[in-house]
Amino acid sequence: MTASRDALTQGYIREHDQLGAGLAALTEVLDRLIQDVDPAAVRALAQSRRFLRDVFVPHAEWEELTFYPALADLVRTHGDPNAAMYIDHREILRRIEAFAALAARIEAGERDPALIDRARILAYQIQALVDAHEKKEEEIHLALMRRHLSDREQVRALSLGDQLGHD
Numbered sequence: 800m801t802a803s804r805d806a807l808t809q810g811y812i813r814e815h816d817q818l819g820a821g822l823a824a825l826t827e828v829l830d831r832l833i834q835d836v837d838p839a840a841v842r843a844l845a846q847s848r849r850f851l852r853d854v855f856v857p858h859a860e861w862e863e864l865t866f867y868p869a870l871a872d873l874v875r876t877h878g879d880p881n882a883a884m885y886i887d888h889r890e891i892l893r894r895i896e897a898f899a900a901l902a903a904r905i906e907a908g909e910r911d912p913a914l915i916d917r918a919r920i921l922a923y924q925i926q927a928l929v930d931a932h933e934k935k936e937e938e939i940h941l942a943l944m945r946r947h948l949s950d951r952e953q954v955r956a957l958s959l960g961d962q963l964g965h966d
């Protein structure tokens with residue numbers, strides 16, 4: 800049992816590694832295409848598109864059908880329901896730091912197009928992560944708050960720690 804459990808756990812992590820490699824290939828082919836639209840790069844683009852459809856989408860579907868439901872009670876009972884949000888913040892802040900360092904170099908006068916391109920890519924990454932993150936905050940947290948908290952509790956939840964500077 801332990802052996803098959805370990806094999807399955809490793810298989811799951813390996814699948815994430817494969818997804819990471821597939822996405823790295825996707826960004827790599829786009830980096831190539833922006834230099835030159837050569838036939839090999841176009842073939843690689845088609846391959847990346849198939850990877851998203853045939854590997855990435857089924858992975859997400861499997862997680863929604865079986866993996867998340869199997870662990871929902873566990874997360875409720877033993878997990879921190881906000882853990883995913885903290886991870887989002889960490890990932891967003893990591894990119895903001897990297898972006899700020901590049902922006903400072905550009906502000907200081909560096910004009911290397913590769914530098915500006917890296918800042919541009921980070922800006923899009925920050926935008927995508929923040930967009931997904933805010934959807935969770937609004938569709939999960941705010942929705943639950945509106946449904947289950949009294950007006951007074953809602954005011955309290957939203958105004959607590961106002962001195963920290965959020966709007």
Ligand SMILES: [Fe+2]
Pocket residue numbers: 815858862
């Ligand atoms: Fe996954």
Ligand SMILES: [Fe+2]
Pocket residue numbers: 888932936
């Ligand atoms: Fe947030």
